[in-house]
Amino acid sequence: MTATPALARGHAVDLLRHMLLVRLFEERSAELYMEGKIRGFLHLAIGQEAVAVGSLAAAAETDRIVAAYREHAHALARGTPPAAVMAEMFGKATGCCRGRGGSMHLFDVARGLYGGNAIVAGGLPLAVGLALADSLRRLPHVTLCFFGDGAVAEGEFHESLNLAALWKLPVVFLCENNRYAMGTALERHQAMPFIHRKASAYGIESAVVDGMDVLAVEAAARLAVETARGSGRPYLLEARTYRFRAHSMYDPELYRPKEEVERWKARDPLDTFPRSLEAWGLVTADDVRAMHADVAGEVEAAVAAAEAAAWEPVADLSRDVLAAPTEAVA
Numbered sequence: 155m156t157a158t159p160a161l162a163r164g165h166a167v168d169l170l171r172h173m174l175l176v177r178l179f180e181e182r183s184a185e186l187y188m189e190g191k192i193r194g195f196l197h198l199a200i201g202q203e204a205v206a207v208g209s210l211a212a213a214a215e216t217d218r219i220v221a222a223y224r225e226h227a228h229a230l231a232r233g234t235p236p237a238a239v240m241a242e243m244f245g246k247a248t249g250c251c252r253g254r255g256g257s258m259h260l261f262d263v264a265r266g267l268y269g270g271n272a273i274v275a276g277g278l279p280l281a282v283g284l285a286l287a288d289s290l291r292r293l294p295h296v297t298l299c300f301f302g303d304g305a306v307a308e309g310e311f312h313e314s315l316n317l318a319a320l321w322k323l324p325v326v327f328l329c330e331n332n333r334y335a336m337g338t339a340l341e342r343h344q345a346m347p348f349i350h351r352k353a354s355a356y357g358i359e360s361a362v363v364d365g366m367d368v369l370a371v372e373a374a375a376r377l378a379v380e381t382a383r384g385s386g387r388p389y390l391l392e393a394r395t396y397r398f399r400a401h402s403m404y405d406p407e408l409y410r411p412k413e414e415v416e417r418w419k420a421r422d423p424l425d426t427f428p429r430s431l432e433a434w435g436l437v438t439a440d441d442v443r444a445m446h447a448d449v450a451g452e453v454e455a456a457v458a459a460a461e462a463a464a465w466e467p468v469a470d471l472s473r474d475v476l477a478a479p480t481e482a483v484a
Contacts, residue, residue, distance in 0.1 A: 161369070163436045167445070169211060169368050170427055170437070173203040174449045176227040177424050179236055182453050183226070183243060183257075187403050191461075192243045194256050195272075197224040201398035204423040205330050206231045208371030209298065209393070212379050218266050218284045218297040220277040223258035224330075224397075225270035228300060234262045236456035246463035253466055254474075274335075275301060275308035278327070282314050285323035289386070296324045296382045298375075304335025306352065307343055318388035319356040325388045326378045327353075330365065332397045337409040353390035365395030366421045398422070 180198045187196045199206065206227035210219070221228040229239050234250055242249025243257050250262050261269040268284060271277040281299035288295045305311055306329065318325045329349050333340045340347050353360035359381060363374035371393055378389040396418040400407040431437045 161434070161436065165211075166431055166436045167441075169207055169372070170431065170442075171445055171449060172207045172211075172231050173368065173424055173427065174445060175236065175452065176203045176207065176230050178446075178449050178453045179230060179239070179456070180226055182457060183240075184399070184403065186243070186457065192257070193245070194258075195223075196243075196257050196403045197401065198399045199224045199227040199397065201418065201422065202330060202332060202365065202395045203227055204368035204371050204427070205328075205365045205393045205395050206300070208368040209300075209328055209375035209391075211372045212376035213296070213298055214379075216266065216293075216295050217379070218268055218281070218288070218295055219300075220268050220281040220284065220297065221260075221270045221300045222274070222277060222302055222305070222330075223270050223272045224302070225260055225300070226257070228270075229260045229262060229267055232262065232265050232267050234260065234265060234267065236452055237459040238262075240453075240456040240460040241463050244460040244463070245465070246460055247466040248459070248463040275305035275310040275314075277301060278305065278310045278314035281325050281327075282318050282321075282323060285318065285325045286321060289321070289323055294383060296326060296379050298326045298328055298379070300328050300330055302335065303329060303331040303333065303340055303349060304338070304343065305329075306349055307335065315353065315356045315358060315388065315390070319358050322386050323388060324382040324386050326375070326382050327388060327390045328375070328378075329390070329392045331392050331394050333394075334397075334401070334410065336401045337405065337407075339409070348392075350390055350392035356388075358388050358390050360390040360392070362392045362394065365393035366418075366423050366426070368423055368427055396421075 180200050186192045210231045219232055238250040242251055245253040247253055250260055258270050258272040278299055281297045285297040331349055335343050350360040350362045361374055364370045374391055378391045382389045398419055428442045
């Protein structure tokens, strides 16, 4: 980020605010997890904020979003209220899934978010299905499907790319390549570690982008979305990024050197982007501090709302589990 881009101040502030919201929300979630208020698994996208925020800034409101289990960033960037996300993390009835999904299964159909998926690569076939349904109904929507580099080793990755190409479906397959499939380095689980090149086997256009640069991600995602929408065909975008925290809160993180983590932290988008905005004269240091305080207050309000929210009544625990009984036909 050296040259001054043609960037409107309002849009720049919006990008920064969304990344900051994701960062502070997840840092607070980690604290709440250690306090036992958030249970189960917790996978944080700290360090990867530029990918979700930049790519979703390029999507239309009517486009579909499918994510993996590290999807807090996608929900917040898509506009799901922080209070609804935090309540879901707490398992409360006011959560976006009434507390039934938790951290790995955020879902908000009103905003086109068709869920995080706990199964590695589990979202890719769903994205193809959504795109197929839209194609059959002649709707001009694009489906953005987010997944990690570990999903590339699964059969669903290849099956989904093949069907999307065969059926000419507008799916943007967006790989958030953070270099580690849980604890396995990319070079240890992929014979061909250049993930975007795999698209050529299915005749799909592809590109690679610096996932630590929110403006680069937005530009690359906009090209991918516009290409998919205009051609009705899939596109594979590889965003090279890095998670600063462990795979999950249970991960002892013994598989990568601390020096490597520190090198990537030097490219933290929450440091580099505001510095660039200041250099370009779009914000001041005081603006950034005020934004930080405002977003921190929003996160704390979400925590307070989750704390105060009710649990789903015990009488409703079987709701949506079984279909309602029907009368036998004579």
